[in-house]
Amino acid sequence: MTGVVARDYAVRAVVRAARLLELLRASEGGAPLNELAASSGLAKASVFRMLRTLEGLGFVERPDGSDTYRLGVRCLELGQAYLEQTDLRREALPVLERLRDRFDETVHLGVLDDEYRVVYLEKLDSTQAVGIMMSRVGKTAPSHCTGLGKALLAARDGDPVGALVERGALRRYTPNTIHRPAELRRELTRITRRGYALDLEEHEPGVRCVACAIDGPSGSAVAALSIAGPAQRVAEESLRGELAAAAREAAREIGLRLGAARREVAS
Amino acid sequence: MTGVVARDYAVRAVVRAARLLELLRASEGGAPLNELAASSGLAKASVFRMLRTLEGLGFVERPDGSDTYRLGVRCLELGQAYLEQTDLRREALPVLERLRDRFDETVHLGVLDDEYRVVYLEKLDSTQAVGIMMSRVGKTAPSHCTGLGKALLAARDGDPVGALVERGALRRYTPNTIHRPAELRRELTRITRRGYALDLEEHEPGVRCVACAIDGPSGSAVAALSIAGPAQRVAEESLRGELAAAAREAAREIGLRLGAARREVAS
DNA sequence: GTACTGCGTTTCACACAATGAAACGAGACC
DNA sequence: GGTCTCGTTTCATTGTGTGAAACGCAGTAC
Known part of the structure; x- marks a missing residue:
């Protein structure tokens, strides 16, 4: 496209x-x-x-x-209607809530738009440190330097990195931002291999997160979720370990629920 | 149309x-x-x-x-952008927050769309009894039976009631809904005269509110705000008295802030 | 005062973009 | 295999959307 x-x-x-x-x-x-x-x-x-x-x-x-x-x-009316109609959000919500409550960290749900930007569909705030992240439902964020974005790019077929380069979208937001195409491609293969994406202060300084793609009924990724928190609280090991595992499990569960919901409609 | x-x-x-x-x-x-x-x-x-x-x-x-x-x-992206760009919302927010905190009742900000529906731009929940109202940012509601709607209709010139009749919009939602054109017209003149609109369980059973139009820099109404609560808690006298006065004052203040904001931009 | 400049608005003749009827193909159902 | 129904494609026609240019109205300079 x-x-x-x-x-x-x-x-x-x-x-x-x-x-x-x-x-x-x-x-x-x-x-x-x-x-x-x-x-x-x-x-x-x-x-x-x-x-x-x-x-x-x-x-x-x-x-x-x-x-x-x-x-x-x-x-605004259309935007709100979109949010209400997408069954992705409806099915994901309870799972996301459990995830948020378990770790008390901020949880996101997002998709890619046709310009390869991340769009947040849901944000559940941690009770600690609310407001350090600038994300918000309906807002967009770059995909090459966010957990959600990289998880979704990795799941895309075609050449998403090429598309980003064309658009001149590989801006550098922090010293950690991966802004070289080749490096980003390597990062994406790594993500596909291990099943989760990290964002180590690549977009907002002081914010880290782990994200997983959510596979829809057809098998391809339709969205992604992430668990995010302040860098001083979430260690990289816990991101890669416990949090990544929880995120993957949650993503899998949402995927299953989506399949079930779809089948229900069909019947 | x-x-x-x-x-x-x-x-x-x-x-x-x-x-x-x-x-x-x-x-x-x-x-x-x-x-x-x-x-x-x-x-x-x-x-x-x-x-x-x-x-x-x-x-x-x-x-x-x-x-x-x-x-x-x-x-969704456009809808969110709309919300962020409208200075109405930005200017109104602090005033609405004060209003909510003062009475601890739910406060709304809304406008009319081109189909004469109310669209909510902001909703600040009361800490008590959250969730009895089905309003929500971006959602629409009928104008002839809501406080916001009637306040805005009353401030419109032309023949808004006629337009509603044409659209067959004067549906009855509760026994209290004013659904006769003539009666609605009388209600609107009453509202203009006294400067505030009431909703006495005309849309949602058990919900009452008082609303005031907000005049923009040009003098005509650009939005309205309302204070709403459960019928058993907010007496009609307090709606007409204390709450109405507070709503009018808040609306006036927002109007002034809008004028100031506009002048700033112009300079 | 006039001349000028920058803006939104309107006009108009032309070209081709958008249109709808109808033909096509794929899949489901019987 | 026949017969639906639905999405897709084709294609000739026409009327719609188009942009250049003219217009009118501010404001500003001088």
């Missing part, structure tokens, strides 16, 4: 609309017409029509009647 | 794509192609192309590779 759509199917106007929404998402607190026209590379008139269409649909709004466009409430 | 866009500007393909997303949102856990084709009234081939386009963009996904389409992660 390096192209936007499998075949040459692709309704151009819709792709363009999505591009504008993405620009608005990236832009802090909205952008004026001209800016969007410039950065999208489309004609001003086209952008104008698009934005007005999106505004009428609630995907975009202009505070009172000003000239700066920002994302609209409709986006 | 009495006219999706002001003039005749409206990119048809985008409007159609939005219609499909809305259908998926309403449908529990996804829908197959044929169903979407039927309920959207579009040709099967068109729906097919649309869905594939949306899938490529991440707005829609198919679990493994099945035939049922559901909303995709991209929706």
Whole structure:
């Protein structure tokens, strides 16, 4: 899926609309017409029509009647509906809760989006040290330097590292960030072999975690979960040992539940 | 959808794509192609192309590779971005927190979407009796029988009640629901006059609340806040008295902060 | 005051993108 | 094997989305 759509199917106007929404998402607190026209590379008139269409649909709004466009409430409604509808989250929740309670560390559930970013679907906070991690449901994070991300990349077929390189996504966030393609590829094979991914302060300084991919009914990974905590509390040995084992077991259980849920629907 | 866009500007393909997303949102856990084709009234081939386009963009996904389409992660990302970008929420939060702490009752912040539904932007739970209300950030609720909704409808110009009638939205949820247009109109004038809206178990049995509209810099209402609690704890007199006063004051303060924030940006 | 500049808006003729009918193929069911 | 139903593909047609350019309206400079 390096192209936007499998075949040459692709309704151009819709792709363009999505591009504008993405620009608005990236832009802090909205952008004026001209800016969007410039950065999208489309004609001003086209952008104008698009934005007005999106505004009428609630995907975009202009505070009172000003000239700066920002994302609209409709986006929130859809996002919330997505969360409610995904059975992944529903099935995973009890398992994640047990995991959190057992170690009292922060637990995450996440997937990759089409840009190879990690998107958090669930976050269960540890009772200790709440708020040191900047993760949050719906937020995105880079995949090459997070536990969730690396676990999911390792489970992808094709050449995810290549895709990341193309996008110039291999930024360095901390001294530990693996930012060289070759090294990242080695790391991914290692992850596949041992069945879990580590993040040793590669994204946020002071935060370590262990993550495992969750296999869906079809056998391929549909999500991943992680257990994360402050570096001074979680030793690398415990990450590799007890925590990794617990994470793998939890991932396996969620996978089974997903299969069961699917079969139930089918019947 | 009495006219999706002001003039005749409206990119048809985008409007159609939005219609499909809305259908998926309403449908529990996804829908197959044929169903979407039927309920959207579009040709099967068109729906097919649309869905594939949306899938490529991440707005829609198919679990493994099945035939049922559901909303995709991209929706969640946008929704989260919307929440983070709106300065309404940012400015309101500290004020709402004070309000919640003062009475230890659940506090809401919400807006109307383009279909005249209430959308919750923030919910601060009371420490007592958590979970009796089904509200949640990003969820929608009817406007004619909620405090937030009525406060916002009352502040709208035009004929919001007429719009609700057209949509057949005046459903009855409890014996107390105001479902007659004429009566609702009277209620709205009453609300405008006294400056706050009540919900006396009109939406959820056992839940009462008082709500006030928040005026943005331009003077018109941009949102509303409410204080809600179980009927047996919050007496109607205290709703009309102490709580209403506190809600009005909080709404006023948020309005001022919004004005200030806007002016800051402008400078 | 005028000239200028930067913005959102509108117009318009053209081109080709999006469309839907219909044909196709795969799988399930009987 | 026949007959459904469903997703997929093809293809000719047309009307939709397009961008260049013109417009109008601010604000600013001078």
